[in-house]
Amino acid sequence: MMKILKYNLLLLTALILVSGCRKLLDLPEEKDYLSGKLNYSNKVFEPVLGRTTVMGTLNADNSTLPMQFEIVNARYGDGKPYDDMFKVHKTWVWTSAYTGKETSLEQINAKRKLEDHPMFEIRSSGQFIMWQSSTDELIDPRPADSSNSVQDMRLFDLKVKNSGGEVLLRDFQIRPWRERPYEPSTDINPFTGAVARDPKDPNNPNKRDYILADIGNIIGTPSDLQLISNADQKDVVVYIRPFTGGNGHSLRFKFLDKDEQVIDPAKFNETKWEQLVHGFNMQKTTTYVQYDVAYPIPLVNISTPYAPNGSQASSYIKYSRRGFGGMKTTAYLGLTYNIFKAGDWEIVFHFRRENPKFQDE
Incomplete structure (x- = not known):
């Protein structure tokens, strides 16, 4: 122990002497290094x-x-x-x-x-x-x-x-891009902010691009064929748009049929509405389901039940029906998305070509 104390005392004395010599000799203080290749x-x-x-x-x-x-x-x-x-x-x-x-x-x-x-x-x-x-x-x-x-x-x-x-x-x-308040934003022209034209017919001013819904097992009526949502056949599309009459921090989900008539959210009978989004004070009506939310959505880039991949929220709506032979089939539609701008927004799923079949066979 005495040897350690003596060593520490000698080290402290040496540091004091070096510091004192630097001051006595007016030596410059040590400087940081800054690379010219930074x-x-x-x-x-x-x-x-x-x-x-x-x-x-x-x-x-x-x-x-x-x-x-x-x-x-x-x-x-x-x-x-x-x-x-x-x-x-x-x-x-x-x-x-x-x-x-x-x-x-x-x-x-x-x-x-x-x-x-x-x-x-x-x-x-x-x-x-x-x-x-x-x-x-x-x-x-x-x-x-x-x-x-x-x-x-x-x-x-x-x-x-x-x-x-x-x-x-x-x-x-x-080179800043103009605002696109949500993603996916395939329906927005990034240069002008106007509605984007159909990429398969860009010279036709009467045709536009859409946000595509993610869908599965949805049967259309009257065809009894599965609906498709891709670049070639856009049976179910999504609008992310502001609405009036909210409280400034609300998010609403709506569903439209091929005639743009509202579909009662109750028909989507397998949906876990309480877990659809990180929102509060849920209001469920015959025309929409609405929540109080904090913006942006998602708030941060971490994985949560509402944003499994961290960078985007994920909201999926489901319903079930009995097919031929009495077998239960679960259908879904959903969206992975961001909303960056605070306000009152609605996410609208629109069945453009055929209505979804909810009835059992």
Whole structure:
């Protein structure tokens, strides 16, 4: 024990002497290392406005952490400066972990708060982030005609520094897409925001593209054939659209037949409505089923019963009927999706060609 104490005392004395000598000799303090090869694997970013998107992978090349980052010289390709992306707006930031087991909106909102952030900024990690607060009204998206002319190109440089020096990384480019408030968004033209045309007949203004439902074992009437939902035969399609008269944070499920008449949700007799979405205060009527929800959907990228793959919610509706021979058949229709913008939204399943057969044989 005495030997250990003597060793520690000698080590402490040596450290004091070295420190004292540095001061006496006026030696410079040790500096961090900043590599001249520091860079990003990709310098062109294409976020969709209205979504929180993290971008950029920094190759620090063994530079000393932490480093300070500053976006500078934001300009269009013709040299004209821009600042719309850097204006401050409120955005949701999590303060504790969302689990998917919360039992009310109050419990969810107690785990997050609204903070002021520039709509586009860089984190201390060197990652860029475009916050959900960004919108088409606040930030000009890329041109609707899909051009990439010099005067529309958004460029910026990045200043990186630590006590070892400073590096300027030049000519990052950001090309924001206009808002698409939900996914899948195959029914939206990403350049204009208008309804997308049918990809199999793009020159026909009277034909459009749709979101396709995932379906199985649904028999149509009067044909008694299984309905199909794919690029060639779109028997069941989905609309994700806002509705009026909600409370500002609601989600509604509706079903339409081929004549666009509402189908009573009660006909989907095998559906576990309480587990369809992470929502509360369910209202089940003869025309829709509605929930109070927190947006975006899903709230975070973790696996939950409502979002098994983590990145998208999954809602499936089921019903059963007796087929020939009395055998029970379970049919389903559903959607894997995101809704990024808060509001009152409805997910509508539309049987376009034939109505589903609910009756037993």
